[in-house]
Amino acid sequence: MDGSQTNIENWEERIDLAAAFRWTARLNMHEGVANHFSLSINEDGTKFLMNPNQVHFNRIKASDLLVIDANDPSTLEGPNAPDITAWGLHGGLHRHCPHARCAMHVHSVYATVLACLQDSILPPLDQNAAMFYDRQVVDDNYGGLALEEEGERCAKLFDDPKKKVMIMGNHGIMVIGDTVAETFNRMYFFERACEVYINALQTGQPLRILPDEIAAKTAQEIEDYPDPDIRHLAELKALLDEEGSDYAA
Numbered sequence: 629m630d631g632s633q634t635n636i637e638n639w640e641e642r643i644d645l646a647a648a649f650r651w652t653a654r655l656n657m658h659e660g661v662a663n664h665f666s667l668s669i670n671e672d673g674t675k676f677l678m679n680p681n682q683v684h685f686n687r688i689k690a691s692d693l694l695v696i697d698a699n700d701p702s703t704l705e706g707p708n709a710p711d712i713t714a715w716g717l718h719g720g721l722h723r724h725c726p727h728a729r730c731a732m733h734v735h736s737v738y739a740t741v742l743a744c745l746q747d748s749i750l751p752p753l754d755q756n757a758a759m760f761y762d763r764q765v766v767d768d769n770y771g772g773l774a775l776e777e778e779g780e781r782c783a784k785l786f787d788d789p790k791k792k793v794m795i796m797g798n799h800g801i802m803v804i805g806d807t808v809a810e811t812f813n814r815m816y817f818f819e820r821a822c823e824v825y826i827n828a829l830q831t832g833q834p835l836r837i838l839p840d841e842i843a844a845k846t847a848q849e850i851e852d853y854p855d856p857d858i859r860h861l862a863e864l865k866a867l868l869d870e871e872g873s874d875y876a877a
Contacts, residue, residue, distance in 0.1 A: 638669050638677065642690035644808035645677055646875040647865045648732070651812070653685035657736035657819055659800075660684075664714040665732045666696070666722065667808055673726040674698040678718060681711045689877045698722045716779030717802070724783040728804040730811040735800035738822035748795045750821060752843035753828060753835055757821035759814075759850045761843035765791040770798040793818055813857035 636642065645667050652658050652665075661682040668676045677693045679685070696703055696710055698719040703709060714733075721728050742748055748766045752758040765785050771778045785794055786804060792814060794802040803818065805811030828835055838846070868875055 636691060639690065641667055641669065641808065642677060642693050643865070643876045644861060645693060646688055646690040647861065647868055648808050648812040649679060649685040649688040650868060650873060650875045651864045652732075652734065652815075655736075655816070655819075657734050657815075658685045659735040662711075662713075663734045663800075664711060664718060665808075665811075666714075666718040666730070668722055668726075668729045669695070673722045673729060676718065676722050678710055678714060681709065681714070689874055691877060712775060713773050713779075716773075716775040716777075717782060718779070720779035720781075720783040721786065721802070721804070724780070725786045725804070727789045728786060729806050730808050731802060731804050732811050732815050733800065733802045734815065734819075736815075736819045736822075738826050739795070739801045739819050740799070741826050742822045743795050743797055743799055743801065748797055750795070750818070750825060751835070752838040752840075752846070753825050754821065755846060755850075756817050757825060758838055758843045758846035759817055760793055760821065761840075761847040763791055763847060764793040764795060766795045766797060767799075768797045770796065807857070809857040809861040813860050816860070 645665060648665060661684050664679055666676045666678040675695065675697050678696050679688055680692050680694055683692065694708055694710055704712065704715055717733060718731055721731050742750060748768070750757050750760055750764060752761045767782055767785055771781065782794065782796065782802070792804050796802060801818065803811055803815040805814055
């Protein structure tokens with residue numbers, strides 16, 4: 629690591645976020661160059677790191693990440709201006725939801741299929757899906773591209789801190805958390821649970837949905853389980869390091 633890197637603030641957070649971008653691309657959960665992640669770096673959450681405009685997730689490095697001020701609209705005027713929909717969605721979120729320290733928005737295939745169903749709540753069909761019991765919210769009022777007004781509207785749906793996944797009707801998902809590791813882990817398992825659910829629907833057979841009390845118990849047990857998110861991201865970074873990836877540059 630050279631001197632210019634050690635002098636960059638929030639370096640470890642940048643590395644974690646860059647790793648999350650790289651692995652999301654590897655899982656094919658990205659959408660070309662159109663999706664975006666953010667991570668708050670000040671106390672009230674309004675200053676945050678975010679990916680540069682329309683750069684492929686598989687090329688993003690820790691040093692590439694932009695520092696955005698959600699209270700400074702002139703951010704959109706500079707040479708390194710963020711994507712306007714990223715500004716609208718993440719700026720609104722970090723202004724209105726200080727508990728949303730990290731936010732990841734993707735159009736991953738199975739979660740987006742769920743977002744296109746009349747009933748877009750993921751039921752507790754398996755253990756992974758039970759993880760999200762009473763922890764998701766559906767936006768069923770899609771209003772076009774997530775420009776500033778639309779972003780503000782979406783942010784208000786996260787008023788309940790218990791709800792950590794928004795199924796954005798006809799759009800994709802927004803996942804929030806306290807850290808990059810927590811948020812990435814949640815996004816990963818939501819997509820996996822959606823994949824099982826969509827495939828189960830395609831069999832045409834009756835579904836064996838878990839009872840509410842078992843789903844609630846399982847969700848709490850998973851929430852209390854010691855550090856699976858930290859271990860998950862650490863292993864992904866170890867794999868990237870072994871491959872000689874430049875994500876941490």
